[in-house]
Amino acid sequence: MSSMHGSGGGGPTPQGQRARVMRGDVAGQRARNAEAPRVPDLFPRIVALFAPHRLALSATVVLVLVAAALSVIPPLLTQRAFDEGLFPPGGTPSLPVLAALVGLMMAIYVTSALLGVWQTWLTSTVGNKVMGALRVRLFTHLQSMELNFFTKTKTGVIQSRLQNDVGGVASVLTNTVSSVLGNTVTVLAAFVAMLLLNWQLTIVALVLMPVLVIAQRRVGQVRARIAAKTQESLSDMTAITQESLSVSGILLSKSFTQQPNEIARYEKENGTQIRLQVSQTMSGQWFFVMVSIFLSSIPAIVYLVAGYLMGNGTADITPGTIVAFTTVQARLLFPLMGLLRVVLDLQTSSALFARIFEYLDFVPAIADKPDALTVPVGDAAAGSVQFDRVTFAYPDAAAGSPPTLDDVSFRIEPGQFAAFVGPSGAGKTTVSYLIPRFYEATGGSVRFSGKDVRDLVQESLVSSIGIVSQETYLFHATIAENLRYAKPEATDAELESAARAANIHATIASFPARYDTVVGERGYRLSGGEKQRIAIARVLLKDPPVLILDEATSALDSLSEQVVQQALDTASHGRTTIAIAHRLSTVVNADVIFVVDGGHIVEHGTHAELLARGGVYASLYARQITASPQVLPVD
Incomplete structure (x- = not known):
């Protein structure tokens, strides 16, 4: 029979768990991470996350459409300002016309800015609520998983899913709706405005767009693969931190003078993380440089083509048309870049969403x-x-x-x-x-x-069932808070009664803060016997009909054992008691x-x-x- 299932009777030991962590769990987790992007129906499931926020999203859509419609007007007003205000047919600038047009443009700019603030608030609220709900949903699902899931999975890996993965999609959840809608509508509005100004110049401005879309798709696929490896590396770093910087981990590393090895292990994974982060950043950098150069060069090309068309007499192009067209094209740069960036981020974050949904798809073996x-x-x-x-x-x-x-x-x-x-x-x-x-x-x-x-x-x-195990777990909280974990509504009198029955009240009363004494992580500020008696008091507050004592005194010295045993005898009185004993x-x-x-x-x-x-x-x-x-x- 495998000793990994027995600390005196069949349960996984902490030493065995750590050994498995160091040997097999990393490889197993890497294999699971490699499969993460294969979660089926990923996009519909991401869209479904926003379903509870239909009203806010509808309001966002309206704001985006209004803002986009307003964005079409200033370029057309610019054309009129040049052709009717600055250079009218009579040759003398018309200040009343200019004043009216400038005033209208200013009003549109102010209105657009206010709508933008409202839109940002809506999308930020929706995005953060979706992210928060996703985090709680994942945490709730993990609470339902069977014990075996946690004995074979590193705590740091689970923490990484909750923190790094959900946090990694935060910006996508927060900005996606407004960015996709806003930039798409703005790009379409700009395209319409450009067509209204001159269709020949529009063709010149958009001729290379298909090339950009193809390049963006290729870059997105590369970034998605790097993102999966980056989150895998973050999982390992979180696991190393959780293992090495816990009280138990620090005691272990100091006892065996293994701090240099722990530092080296963390430094190695940190180096991997740096390399992956740089790769992820640079994988899209050249793409956006190419897009920026292309879009920035369009005005010069427009001037050249406009001169050619005007020289041949094949198009009626006024100076106002050229200025308005290049203004629209310049305004097209940022929304188009933003749209491409969001699409790229969505491709990248698909790996993160897949890792989250992979955990959500785990079916508890015990239900x-x-x-x-x-x-x-x-x-x-x-x-x-x-x-x-x-x-x-x-x-x-x-x-x-x-x-x-x-x-x-x-x-x-x-x-x-x-x-x-x-x-x-x-x-x-x-x-x-x-x-x-x-x-x-x-x-x-x-x-x-x-x-x-x-x-x-x-x-x-x-x-x-009440359980008192060999390894007592106490939270980094006060004694009272640890006791009330069994019965949140317990009064101070009930706490004291349970503590007296567990032979621990006198000890607690000797502390300066009494029941408000903070026990430290896992109760390390208390002795083994004190922790065990607090655990017994916690069970007494629960008052279960059946009590399981799993090696409850095997780790104590003879004196502490006698005191704890007296408390156990009191706790077991009148209950079905099952003692696992060494x-x-x-x-x-x-x-x-x-x-x-x-x-x-x-x-x-x-x-x-x-x-x-x-x-x-x-x-x-x-x-x-x-x-x-x-x-x-x-x-």
């Missing part, structure tokens, strides 16, 4: 049935736990390896204290994972309060002890019965007595 039931309360079976010929193998177990649990059957009655003991890696912790359905049994059935756990609403199931001294008073070895229950009975039998339990107990003379048998 409630449509007709799932809540955990029954008050009947004779409430609080009972039963395994009926349960077989289980971890999803990432090597092919051909034996299952972690093989044909395991037992029943724990309501209010009973049951213990699971056995060699490391025997499958004990796996039992504690299957009861709350953190993993799904491969074969057989797990019953809770008389019902198959697959027929129960998982939230209701987990709400009925130290047999903590379970000698159990109502029934199940001995797990090689994925099977090889013995069960009371402490005295198992000692008298002289089997596996007696051997384990004898070894612990020899190794720890202070542990005395309890009659």
Whole structure:
């Protein structure tokens, strides 16, 4: 049986997880990233993100159309200003005509600017709301994923999807609607204005546009590939940061003097990130240089062609027409560049959207049935736990390896204290994972309060179970906030009552800030025994009918173990209690002890019965007595 599934009983160990991170997860994540752009129906799914904001988008469309319509008028007024105001047929400039035309142009400019401010507010609001909703949707979906997903995926990679990928499409979501609509309509309006001024010059100005579109498409494909690699590199950098700069990571690197290696690892990935960012920037730079040169050269070409047409007498072109035409063409430069840039950004961001939708497309392996039931309360079976010929193998177990649990059957009655003991890696912790359905049994059935756990609403199931594990997790928050994680509405009196029952109130009262003491990341400001007793107090606030103790004292010294054990005895009173134990001294008073070895229950009975039998339990107990003379048998 693989030791990666057993810290005394079958669960993935932190050391094993880190080893897998360093070996296989990077390669696996790279493979997943390479497949990300293949998410089907990507464009319709991106468009669907904007569906809840139809009203704001409709208002944006109206504003864009009005602004575009207004943008056609100034060039036509410019033509009139030259031909009727500055150089009228009589030869004398007409100030009244000029004043009227200039006043009208100024009014149009002011109106367009105000409409632009309103349009920017609308698009920024919509874009950020869409981005925020996407981030929450992704976070919510990840919350529904089964435990196995998180044991095989680096936390930094998950964080990167939420932060870097969603953040990477922020500008696209914020600017796309206004840029695409505004620039498209402006380009079309400019095209119409140019046609109204002179169709021959319009042909000259637009003859090379198809070449630009083809070039833009090629550049966009290159940028999309680079963007995927860039986000992959960001994922790795986030993972390295999360691993190395956490309290546990810092302690590990300092303990083994591995800071230079961690710095080198980060520096290497940072170098990759720099190279990819430069490549992404430069991949479109030459394209935009070419576009800029082409559009900037058009006025000179227009002058040349206009002179040719005027010289041949084939076109009626006035000085006002030339000035107005070049003004329109100059105004065409920025919207056309903006439109090409947005299209290029959309192509680039497709890789980011694909990575986000890839996670959203993951289907949780464990989900409630449509007709799932809540955990029954008050009947004779409430609080009972039963395994009926349960077989289980971890999803990432090597092919051909034996299952972690093989044909395991037992029943724990309501209010009973049951213990699971056995060699490391025997499958004990796996039992504690299957009861709350953190993993799904491969074969057989797990019953809770008389019902198959697959027929129960998982939230209701987990709400009925309290878990105290070997590795206590506390948030970087106050003691009170950590306790209220189990019961947000708990009063101060309830906190104190739970803390007293867990033998931790006196310790908390000795702190200057008492229950407002900040425990630090993962509770590192507290001792192991203090963290464990706060975890017990948190479970007592939850007040579940079933309590699972997974190696709850195995990492503590003898003195801390005694204090914590007293708290555990109080917590288990009146509840069905399941203890996964390495130290047999903590379970000698159990109502029934199940001995797990090689994925099977090889013995069960009371402490005295198992000692008298002289089997596996007696051997384990004898070894612990020899190794720890202070542990005395309890009659």
